[in-house]
Amino acid sequence: MPTNSAAELASHWWEGSVIYELIPRCFADGNGDGIGDLDGLKQRLDYLHWLGVDAVWMTPICDSPLRDGGYDITDYKSVHPDLGDLQALDTLIRHAHELGLKVLFDLVLNHTSDMHLWFQRARWAERGSPERNFYVWRDDDKSYSEAPVLFRHFEDSNWQWDPVAGQYYLHRFLRHQPDLNYDNPQVQEAMLDVLDFWIDRGIDGFRLDAIPFLFEREGTRCEGLPETHAFLRRLRSRAKERCEQLGREEVLLLAEAIQPVHEAMPYVADDELHSAFNFALTAHLFAAVAHGEVSALQTFLSEFRQLNAGCRWALPLRNHDELWLGDGHLVPEEIVDRVREGFPNAEGHWLNWGINRRLSPLLNGDPRPNKALHALLYSLPGMPCIYYGDELGMGDYPGLRDRDANRTPMAWTSERNGGFSKAPDPLLVLPPITRPGYNCQMMNVAVQKSLQGSLLNWHRHTLLSRRLLPALRHGDFQLLENSHPGVISYIRQSEEMTILVAVNLSGNPASTRLDLSAWQGQQVREVLGGCPFPVASEHWFAYLSAYDYCWWLIGDVEPESSSNSDAIADSLAVSC
Numbered sequence: 040m041p042t043n044s045a046a047e048l049a050s051h052w053w054e055g056s057v058i059y060e061l062i063p064r065c066f067a068d069g070n071g072d073g074i075g076d077l078d079g080l081k082q083r084l085d086y087l088h089w090l091g092v093d094a095v096w097m098t099p100i101c102d103s104p105l106r107d108g109g110y111d112i113t114d115y116k117s118v119h120p121d122l123g124d125l126q127a128l129d130t131l132i133r134h135a136h137e138l139g140l141k142v143l144f145d146l147v148l149n150h151t152s153d154m155h156l157w158f159q160r161a162r163w164a165e166r167g168s169p170e171r172n173f174y175v176w177r178d179d180d181k182s183y184s185e186a187p188v189l190f191r192h193f194e195d196s197n198w199q200w201d202p203v204a205g206q207y208y209l210h211r212f213l214r215h216q217p218d219l220n221y222d223n224p225q226v227q228e229a230m231l232d233v234l235d236f237w238i239d240r241g242i243d244g245f246r247l248d249a250i251p252f253l254f255e256r257e258g259t260r261c262e263g264l265p266e267t268h269a270f271l272r273r274l275r276s277r278a279k280e281r282c283e284q285l286g287r288e289e290v291l292l293l294a295e296a297i298q299p300v301h302e303a304m305p306y307v308a309d310d311e312l313h314s315a316f317n318f319a320l321t322a323h324l325f326a327a328v329a330h331g332e333v334s335a336l337q338t339f340l341s342e343f344r345q346l347n348a349g350c351r352w353a354l355p356l357r358n359h360d361e362l363w364l365g366d367g368h369l370v371p372e373e374i375v376d377r378v379r380e381g382f383p384n385a386e387g388h389w390l391n392w393g394i395n396r397r398l399s400p401l402l403n404g405d406p407r408p409n410k411a412l413h414a415l416l417y418s419l420p421g422m423p424c425i426y427y428g429d430e431l432g433m434g435d436y437p438g439l440r441d442r443d444a445n446r447t448p449m450a451w452t453s454e455r456n457g458g459f460s461k462a463p464d465p466l467l468v469l470p471p472i473t474r475p476g477y478n479c480q481m482m483n484v485a486v487q488k489s490l491q492g493s494l495l496n497w498h499r500h501t502l503l504s505r506r507l508l509p510a511l512r513h514g515d516f517q518l519l520e521n522s523h524p525g526v527i528s529y530i531r532q533s534e535e536m537t538i539l540v541a542v543n544l545s546g547n548p549a550s551t552r553l554d555l556s557a558w559q560g561q562q563v564r565e566v567l568g569g570c571p572f573p574v575a576s577e578h579w580f581a582y583l584s585a586y587d588y589c590w591w592l593i594g595d596v597e598p599e600s601s602s603n604s605d606a607i608a609d610s611l612a613v614s615c
């Protein structure tokens with residue numbers, strides 16, 4: 040497997056960057072119509088800067104009938120009128136860049152809305168015509184029978200009869216999302232043209248939605264076929280060329296491929312995409328915290344290390360979808376069972392192949408495992424991805440349609456609607472959370488900013504200290520054995536420094552022995568407070584309370600600034 044050279048990786052802004060995912064229509068309402076928009080988001084960029092993330096990923100913003108959260112597009116070169124227009128996007132990008140933030144969004148390559156002009160044209164066009172061939176048609180629904188139905192709670196087949204066309208069309212997702220036919224060169228060219236359009240507009244990168252499914256071949260699961268990889272290589276070289284022509288740095292191409300690691304790896308080959316989400320790691324993290332036991336996670340991480348994928352993984356905990364665990368293909372069934380058994384709060388919330396809940400309610404509102412999981416995410420090699428609201432421990436709204444339970448408005452203040460919008464309640468895009476324990480009047484940015492020990496302030500301090508620890512962004516990764524079954528420990532090492540990480544994923548206190556003989560006699564200090572620990576030795580002991588974690592510096596190096604957390608924040612001179 041070819042890998043990007045260290046020099047090439049180091050030259051990209053995204054290496055080790057922290058990505059913040061948000062849904063623009065649920066984040067902040069700038070014009071008071073009850074729907075979040077680009078102007079509202081622009082006004083809240085200061086918050087994201089203050090929090091300490093590097094990039095903002097917006098779920099789709101193009102025009103759409105919104106039958107799948109905007110992943111059903113009718114015009115690839117537009118902004119949905121609810122959100123603003125192209126000028127509003129330009130302003131947003133400019134403002135973000137002034138703050139040093141990058142802007143990413145979703146590029147939905149696999150399918151369109153059935154309301155897209157291309158599809159309407161296809162169904163009325165002659166059989167076999169280039170227009171009809173923009174999509175995948177058959178006279179029966181028997182083809183590609185090995186391709187699983189992904190949205191199995193909504194669909195029972197990947198084919199839908201179209202009375203106008205007199206044929207069935209393929210849809211790997213919902214029936215109103217027909218799959219584009221990548222065997223048609225015109226489709227490939229049309230989508231590359233869309234890519235050019237957004238690069239020209241100044242977007243810094245793309246999350247490439249559902250890319251394993253671009254091509255289909257009989258007798259396969261129709262995932263990650265060689266033809267799909269060939270097209271993605273074309274897309275990469277087109278993006279690179281376009282950026283070179285414009286004299287701008289390359290855009291990030293980030294794959295959404297919910298596949299086991301060995302199947303996701305080829306997407307991040309040298310000449311293909313830059314990064315891919317590591318959903319298998321996500322499943323392992325949840326399984327480990329569910330049972331307070333890390334052996335499967337440890338095995339997974341050591342295999343993952345051998346794959347030498349460096350920092351090229353994007354690391355999500357939760358996102359706008361269900362917590363996808365799959366049918367035994369993504370991770371072994373015992374890992375799925377562990378999650379199923381370990382989270383009583385997941386019961387009754389399974390959707391398709393995963394759990395349709397936000398992080399905090401899954402963790403029973405306990406901020407400690409939230410911190411433990413994020414402490415891992417922020418210190419493993421790759422790009423940590425935060426889902427909006429998880430930095431507050433925001434709740435969800437079970438009972439809402441499809442995945443809307445996880446997509447409710449961001450809670451900003453204790454004002455009406457959690458400060459999300461000034462519109463009357465019936466106009467709100469989705470209801471704000473009012474459930475006890477998660478009520479947006481109490482659990483919001485303003486309240487948590489004012490409480491020193493809040494989860495939000497913990498995330499900020501941890502992210503800011505990460506910035507001062509280059510080893511966490513681009514250092515080597517080496518698992519380190521320890522004697523406790525609930526504790527995972529590893530070393531991140533760069534030219535500048537050596538960091539030791541230990542995280543207790545169990546709900547009980549843990550005392551554990553680590554073999555630090557490789558650093559025999561060197562100083563060990565806790566990173567945030569600078570508190571000295573006993574010098575490194577073969578029998579080095581750490582004590583971690585339930586779900587506790589610690590990052591230590593080994594050796595004499597100072598972090599780039601002071602070792603005190605408040606001073607770290609001050610040194611970055613970011614305020615809101």
Ligand code: BGC
Binds near residue numbers: 108110147248295360
């Ligand atoms: C997105 C989903 C969407 C699906 C179809 C996914 O992978 O994350 O939200 O429903 O693609 O576009």
